[in-house]
Amino acid sequence: MTMHAMQLDAPGTPLHAVERPLPEPGPGEVRIRVTACGVCRTDLHVADGDIHGHLPIIPGHEIVGRVEALGPGVTDFALGQRVGVPWLGHTCGTCPYCTSARENLCDTPQFTGFTRDGGFATHCLADAHFCFALPDAFDDLHAAPLLCAGLIGYRSYRMAGDAPVLGLYGFGAAAHILAQLAVWQGRKVFAFTREGDTAAQAFAREIGCAWAGDSTETPPEPLDAAILFAPVGALVPQALKAVKKGGRVVCGGIHMSDIPAFPYADLWEERSILSVANLTRQDGTEFLALAAEAGIRTHVTPMPLAQANEALERLRKGEVEGALVLVC
Ligand SMILES: [Zn+2]
Numbered sequence: 001m002t003m004h005a006m007q008l009d010a011p012g013t014p015l016h017a018v019e020r021p022l023p024e025p026g027p028g029e030v031r032i033r034v035t036a037c038g039v040c041r042t043d044l045h046v047a048d049g050d051i052h053g054h055l056p057i058i059p060g061h062e063i064v065g066r067v068e069a070l071g072p073g074v075t076d077f078a079l080g081q082r083v084g085v086p087w088l089g090h091t092c093g094t095c096p097y098c099t100s101a102r103e104n105l106c107d108t109p110q111f112t113g114f115t116r117d118g119g120f121a122t123h124c125l126a127d128a129h130f131c132f133a134l135p136d137a138f139d140d141l142h143a144a145p146l147l148c149a150g151l152i153g154y155r156s157y158r159m160a161g162d163a164p165v166l167g168l169y170g171f172g173a174a175a176h177i178l179a180q181l182a183v184w185q186g187r188k189v190f191a192f193t194r195e196g197d198t199a200a201q202a203f204a205r206e207i208g209c210a211w212a213g214d215s216t217e218t219p220p221e222p223l224d225a226a227i228l229f230a231p232v233g234a235l236v237p238q239a240l241k242a243v244k245k246g247g248r249v250v251c252g253g254i255h256m257s258d259i260p261a262f263p264y265a266d267l268w269e270e271r272s273i274l275s276v277a278n279l280t281r282q283d284g285t286e287f288l289a290l291a292a293e294a295g296i297r298t299h300v301t302p303m304p305l306a307q308a309n310e311a312l313e314r315l316r317k318g319e320v321e322g323a324l325v326l327v328c
């Protein structure tokens, strides 16, 4: 028995199709038959060498599939059960971060599709303690983007605090999910896109945003908080100018171009800038339940696994409405 996957050997080179023997799950692990795996901007950062993990690597950390084999000691899941695998693949459980409810900052973590093989494949292994059961409200295809875009988006959203007027910079997979949650919770959401991207702006209004415009524009009213999903450092001072006194600017991505210098006056009056890294399992459990309750509908475009390079290219060019999901 073998598995098929799209593998990255070196940054800046295309993924290529590989065939490998089916891996056996070790203690605490499950083997998953992958049915869908979302394509995240982080996969693009890995492929382009903006961030560096293990090589060769099979990317993909928005995995949905069925448990096909159980390693020794696994009791959380049964054979055939549907599971989701997120970016946080494993933590040590003993470092100061793990023992203070901040496992997202673990000193020796493993990340799916970055330091351990991910879901651009027909099969993968996962640590059962880091897999999620998924709400029935979502089929495999529509559940996939929840596992990173949704989940790390949700952590960013929590970090933004109780913000009745929320700005989202970069209206891709994460923003289209969060916007729905925020609107459902009665918040006013303003969407900022690349200059002139009227299609993304129309999409944002369609799913409930009160206003949508270019990231260079001033919003119709000041923001209580802004979340940046676009990997563009120049947006940080822009977003700071758009938030009220005491407002937060949350950077939700793993990589961003440099932030240009800006006057201290723009930060003053207790405005703050913070970044969000990874997720905790608590974030995941909370968010997945909320996503079902809020009736979030993910907007997905399926593509075959073999077209992983084309999918990354579409993301690179910003040609994606909602999320891309590889299916196999
Ligand atoms: Zn740890």
Ligand SMILES: [Zn+2]
Pocket (backbone or CB within 6 Å): 040, 041, 042, 043, 061, 087, 148, 149
């Ligand atoms: Zn991701």
